[in-house]
Amino acid sequence: MLIVIGLFVSFIIFFAGGYIYVLPSLSPEFLGYSLSVFNNSMVGCDIFNGSWVLDDAYPLYNASECPFAEQGFNCLGNGRSDNDYLKWRWKPKHCDLPRFDVYCILERFRNKRIVFVGDSMSRTQWESLICLLMTRVEDKKSVYEVNGNNITKRIRFLGVRFSSFNFTIEFFRSVFLVQHGLIPRHAPRRVTSTLKLDKLDNISNEWLHADILIFNTGQWWVPGKLFQVGCYFQVGNSLKLGMSIRTAFRLALGTWAAWVERSIDTNKTRVFFRTFEPSHWSDQSHRLCNVTQNPMTEPIGREHHVFSDSVLEVIKNMKIPITVLNITSLSSFRSDAHVGQWNDNQSAPDCAHWCLPGVPDVWNEIFFSCLFHDCGLHLQ
Template identity: 35%
Template structure:
């Protein structure tokens, strides 16, 4: 057997120690010759980073403003931080949307964030919002989704400054107003489920709504001259039975058996209602000469997520978001969104001649479609299963828990406003 052990010959390490210094001395002249004839180019400097004292995160945000972010395409990703508020820290949550206080057992729906594909959506900064709206009046007008978004915003702002309720009126306090005195900010909500003039169905009268499509609802429009930002939200009430009027004649109806009117559906009616509303805003505020303008934002249709009967257990049972590709935007949800986007774009063209009027869509349809887990479901009432699962239980698979996915709408709202502010500064 042949074995290998340590060598007894130490001449090789000794020779290495002698040659190494001479090798080093020989290389130095070669390096100087190489640099003299072939100098290395310096790395390109970034003049923005050198000249600016802003932190990198701020610089990235400033750069991003040059190219508006597309918030419509993205994914819901896990978020360890959770919401700015909860069911006990905010006093303005409507009872039916306070899912935590009503005993919803799973909390996972609170720990997701919307991540656009090609940009970042910053977390909501209440102090930034309050600073941008100093001395201004913001109004939410529309149906219960407008109210849902308003109450989300109030809760987010209350994490920095508490609002004071200064006015309320109407059944279920459908007309309310809050003040942030330190910033001189007013935030109002106006119930107007069609935006145009309407007579809502009642137990004492006809079982259908009446809409007058060529007249805006003056319950809110009469105050339009005091608004700085108007956020409009409609859609779900157009699914109810209704008779439609234009001028002095009946245009048609939607689901009106027993009445001698032509069935025309509701898509065209939604379009006419938006057209009348935006046209009125342009006419009343675009032509003012005192310099006071208005911004108008239309929040697009928010899909519901009923998977069964509204009054049975498991109507909207999901506890996590849909993943990309798992749920498509189609059918009524897609059509309602399409109409709203098209009408806001048409209004932009009509208003292009006015410098004091800006219009935009707050496109939340797809990101909302992907959150079947964010509704109150049976927890629209306190502890619905305290005595076990009953045969019938009412579910809300339309509105959103607070806190919940709807908070993202207001994160995007703030980014739209910041973008407008940035553009205004650039143009000065």
Template identity: 40%
Template sequence: MAALLCFSCCHCLAAVFLSISSVIALVHGDVHSFNIGHEMERKQVGSCDFFQGSWVFDDSFEPLYDSSSCPFIGGGFDCQKNGRLDRSYLQYRWQPAGCELPRFNGIDFLEKYRDKKILFVGDSLSNNMWRSLICMLHSAVPKSSYQFGSKGQLSFFSLQDYGISVNWLKNGFLVDMAYEQIGKVLKLDSISTGNLWLGADVLIFNSYHWWTHSGHLQSWDYFQYGTNTVKEMDHMEAYKIAMTTWANWVDNNIDPSKTRVFFQGVAAVHINAKEWGDPIHKDCSKQTEPLKGSTYPGPPVPGEAILKTVLSKMAKPVYLLDITLLTQLRKDGHPSVYAGGGPKFVDCSHWCLAGVPDTWNQLLYAALVQ
């Protein structure tokens, strides 16, 4: 009998959720407040596209937290602790074309989402964004008591004074991965653990990077879709099928009057410096400034178009945090050799904290509270 790989401890996680829920009250927003928020989201997107713009150096701009004062960053994202000496990458702010992006206000965020539950579901890029957000909230109320930890695939953070929980559930594919006699099977049309996503006031999903893996980095042996089990297929076609499965789950299970759904979007990687016309460097190493302007000279990210197509066909509202362009321009924002794995380990996929993910949360804040 197949046993779920990614969530074999489903009952254990459910118990953790219940334990946390016993401490943190979950009070859903009413229909009226959600509909007003949704209308304003559409109006804001129509009047100004937050996701088109450029990075502007501002010597008066400082991150909302310092990596040395946030206890939640984790070794791989703490570039300063791992030896990065330059700090100019921390003083670039995202400037949308034609409007201003609201400055993140942690106190306002906490007051508006008092007694709410926010859940990130996704891969390590989701973890990157989650840790950024809890650092931003902690820095707003540094004297408030908090709970922070993990159990199985669930990592949790809560501020007791505000009754808010901000959790991350690791799930890189969103669809099921199962052990079978033939090996690890990625089931493109199956989601059996979606009950763990229910009950949140805000859901922020993410899935893309694991789908691009191949060779020794690939974490599955077979794809399964319907009655077909195959050793190999086009990974982007598999991604499209899986995201359609996820979209159908949201359409069938989410009540928009109680839960607002976001998709984190596809973050760029910088593993080939030729994409931005750099003949000297190989990848993101030794990059100290963003690309200028508001266009990326390299090829598009295939997952971006696929995701937008899937979202456009959904019946329920999902807000896309369309971070692809703003990350494409930030070749300087990765840990590179400052990920804590030694000088031979270069990380051009994740992002330094403080850094670029703080802007993702600024965009999330703009969508949630405006």
């Protein structure tokens, strides 16, 4: 009998130890949730390698009933007549993503602070997460923006509190993650501002003390948002007029990585970085946008991106565990899911941003799979 008990205790210690290794920075509460929904088929499964399958259980919410979904992302509410784009589920090749258990997540987020930092794609994922979780909140008025603000791209901070569960989901707008600077002395006339690649955004202290941090950047690292509006790169007091965007992006990521290693205790805070989201413009000028009715059968070169490669490279060399949400390839098939002409400015079709409900919901399903399971991209 003692031998049996000893073997059982050894097994429990071995299993728990292995799980803590997989999820090194989760709190005991998160570990408890993980064990309760653990799916053996997830072990060793690359959840980023798969395909899109139709599923009548989708969509998971109605954007018209969610006060935190921007009108510009509510394609169905803005007149899109077909709805097949709402019904696609991501199916990894060798396993299934766990079904979204909203009530369990609400309970496990109790007393927590979840923070998104990035550009409008990050804000879309933030809105998606709030709408997903609100589907199981009985008193909708118990969920509110902490400053009474409407959801808009013009505000640098938005925070939604789920008062019944005492947690907040926050968004900080930081499109480059690094600081915007003024015109340096003796700069050429074409320079109107700079990006200080060696200094993190001056609001970065507000990101501290979160239980979960989810970062992204990429969409603004293009000539139209930089050189064409007079914004050039700066390191220290030196203006880098000839520096390429790719090199600057890599340096900015290095600054972010150094800040995370210096400032974040990963025993208390779980850190994620979501990779670049591909667009589906029909021309190089980003003026022609033809939203398809179904996903693409082949990604046609969009499954990889130099920014995503840089993210993976930088995080792989970090000293602390960071989880990468590598959504570039899976999103590259979804030429059917952009807002297109069904936005709040129909004169400017959009093949970069995504409809809600839609692809950002899947990013959140993957986020939870990585939070509560091993998704295979805990880079260290």
